[in-house]
Amino acid sequence: MSDWHSWAAIAVFVIAYVAIISEHVHRTAAALAGAAAMLTISATDDKAAFFDEHSGIDWNVIFLLLGMMAIVGVLRQTGLFEYLAIWAVKRARGKPFRVMTMLIVITASASALLDNVTTVLLVAPVTLLVCERLVLPAAPFLIAEVMASNIGGTATLVGDPPNIIIASRGGLTFNDFLVHLAPIAAVLTAVLVVMCRVMFRKVLVYDEDRAADVMALEEREAIRDHRLLYQGLGVLTLVVFGFVAHPVLHYAPSVVALLGAGILIAISKVETGEALKEVEWPTLAFFAGLFIMVGALIETGVIGEVSRALADATGGSELGATMLLVFGSAVLSGVVDNIPYVATMAPITADLAHGFGGDGVHVLWWALALGADLGGNATAIGASANVVVLGIAERNQQPISFWQFTKYGLVVTAVTVTIAAGYLWLRYFALG
Numbered sequence: 001m002s003d004w005h006s007w008a009a010i011a012v013f014v015i016a017y018v019a020i021i022s023e024h025v026h027r028t029a030a031a032l033a034g035a036a037a038m039l040t041i042s043a044t045d046d047k048a049a050f051f052d053e054h055s056g057i058d059w060n061v062i063f064l065l066l067g068m069m070a071i072v073g074v075l076r077q078t079g080l081f082e083y084l085a086i087w088a089v090k091r092a093r094g095k096p097f098r099v100m101t102m103l104i105v106i107t108a109s110a111s112a113l114l115d116n117v118t119t120v121l122l123v124a125p126v127t128l129l130v131c132e133r134l135v136l137p138a139a140p141f142l143i144a145e146v147m148a149s150n151i152g153g154t155a156t157l158v159g160d161p162p163n164i165i166i167a168s169r170g171g172l173t174f175n176d177f178l179v180h181l182a183p184i185a186a187v188l189t190a191v192l193v194v195m196c197r198v199m200f201r202k203v204l205v206y207d208e209d210r211a212a213d214v215m216a217l218e219e220r221e222a223i224r225d226h227r228l229l230y231q232g233l234g235v236l237t238l239v240v241f242g243f244v245a246h247p248v249l250h251y252a253p254s255v256v257a258l259l260g261a262g263i264l265i266a267i268s269k270v271e272t273g274e275a276l277k278e279v280e281w282p283t284l285a286f287f288a289g290l291f292i293m294v295g296a297l298i299e300t301g302v303i304g305e306v307s308r309a310l311a312d313a314t315g316g317s318e319l320g321a322t323m324l325l326v327f328g329s330a331v332l333s334g335v336v337d338n339i340p341y342v343a344t345m346a347p348i349t350a351d352l353a354h355g356f357g358g359d360g361v362h363v364l365w366w367a368l369a370l371g372a373d374l375g376g377n378a379t380a381i382g383a384s385a386n387v388v389v390l391g392i393a394e395r396n397q398q399p400i401s402f403w404q405f406t407k408y409g410l411v412v413t414a415v416t417v418t419i420a421a422g423y424l425w426l427r428y429f430a431l432g
Helices: 004-020 026-038 046-051 059-076 080-091 096-113 116-134 139-155 163-170 173-200 208-215 225-242 253-267 270-275 281-299 302-312 318-333 338-355 359-375 384-395 402-430
Strands: none
Touching: 004 026, 004 059, 004 281, 004 302, 004 402, 026 046, 046 139, 046 281, 046 384, 059 080, 059 253, 059 270, 059 281, 059 384, 080 096, 080 116, 080 208, 080 225, 096 116, 096 139, 096 173, 096 225, 116 139, 116 173, 116 208, 116 318, 116 384, 139 173, 139 384, 139 402, 163 173, 163 338, 163 359, 173 359, 173 402, 225 253, 253 270, 281 302, 281 338, 281 384, 302 338, 318 338, 318 359, 318 402, 338 359, 384 402
């Protein structure tokens, strides 16, 4: 890493990162400026930034978001989210903690079948309406949900994009993830519920009068367009089926989402402009800038050097390698997006696993998956779902600052990663 491009790329990334967390500059402007600087100093180039699948913009993520945001934009016009909000509050009898628990469990469960970004796109509008009905701040609920999505997404191959990369490199199946990671994901979801009860206890205040007002509402009256609702739910069902059937159909989630959005807009009476108004364009631009900056770190060898340093520090111990992977991945995934990090770390993990040999080598893949997925909760830009939720909150005049998210994220990450490390030790080393 002696090339001056490497040090210049680190400097640009640090400056942009400081600008993002300071919030003196809008995060989208900071990310785009950082991307422009990386291109200017030739830390990356147009070919790598726009066309390289390892160090460029992840267009699958961008177009997945675009398609799902358009579908959500159409569904919003039906009154479906108001219906679900009233239904959820009535089932929880207007008690904020019960509502939060319900939303956490729903989000974590859905994230195991859908990717976590799609899940928060569907759940966040309901959450905002629930909080509006109960006159509660939305930030604690949204933060709890995005953390639940990252935890729940750990459980399956399709739940979080890094898992797909790990499965491809490690030759792992959907059932492998289900057997090895679903149990700890369920435990960590329960832990998150308990932690949220403690962290957000000051805002989870029950108001009997507000609850009574909501209990008197009839959720069916919230539906404004039944025909559009049936069309939207039909298309959404097909999209979800496309996501789950990816191993058979071989259509990328981004393609499925774009097809769904196109079909829904074509068969409905909703104007194209109306559907696209719901797209979080600043969020998409932020992702593009962030991908280019992290890609520049990959191109200049910075992330590779960090990953190799992790590998060299294991000292030939499989337990040591496992613990270093889970904790090291958690730290690094909180700083850079976990998708390019896992893409860089996967071949190194494969070499480590091959070096140790035997049937127990899979534990290294589970350590990488848990560290990267759970580490995404550490900061506001640690995972794609985090950025999406912050964008939705800002658009609805309920902004969540970088530090507001991160002060809770660091605590949740520290606890969940420590429990995950204990799970790996107990299942794969202590019990053999």
